[in-house]
Amino acid sequence: MPARVLVAYASKKGSTAGIARAIAKELQAMGHVAIVIEMKDVSSLEGYDALVIGAPVYTGSVMSDLSTFVSRHKDALARLPVAAFTAGIAPVYPKTGEVKTFTDQLGAALEPKTLVAVTMFSGALDVKLLSFIERGLTSLLKVPTGDFRDWDAIAAWTRELPQKMGFAASPKN
Ligand SMILES: Cc1cc2nc3c(=O)[nH]c(=O)nc-3n(C[C@H](O)[C@H](O)[C@H](O)COP(=O)(O)O)c2cc1C
Structure with a gap:
């Protein structure tokens, strides 16, 4: 039986949404059902085997949509295997923070849940999508701009999830 996995994301400029879609695509390639929804639009976790x-x-914090989602779905979360990721510039430009700080924030936001996997992926900073203030801030901090998403790393992380979540790859037929 293929598992039903919800890939729920928050995103201001679209790059994390792209990572969520890549994760879903990889899970689908492994024979599972993966549904991608912006987390503020998730009304229920009913019918999913994993999240x-x-x-x-x-600016130093994982988007607060995450803690809103966790408090809204606390009871359902308790019964599901959960993997979490964040995205940002820190993996390619450590002046914007320490990766461990952000993965720890994910763990703390989901407590008392134990995550089956947690990581930080490199994100993207598209100058065209930045506000005047954001542009000033990023140029002041000399933050590199561009798309740093590593699709191979995202796929490799995803491929390990089914086993960690307690369901093996489902053969496609
Ligand atoms: C105003 C602003 C502040 C940011 N602050 C951080 C930060 O503190 N640490 C970090 O690693 N990345 C930071 N980033 C980079 C974003 O996390 C990165 O661009 C991410 O891919 C954005 O995701 P989104 O496109 O889904 O909104 C910042 C980006 C902007 C525009």
């Missing part, structure tokens, strides 16, 4: 949840970092 992958992801939100980007803005």
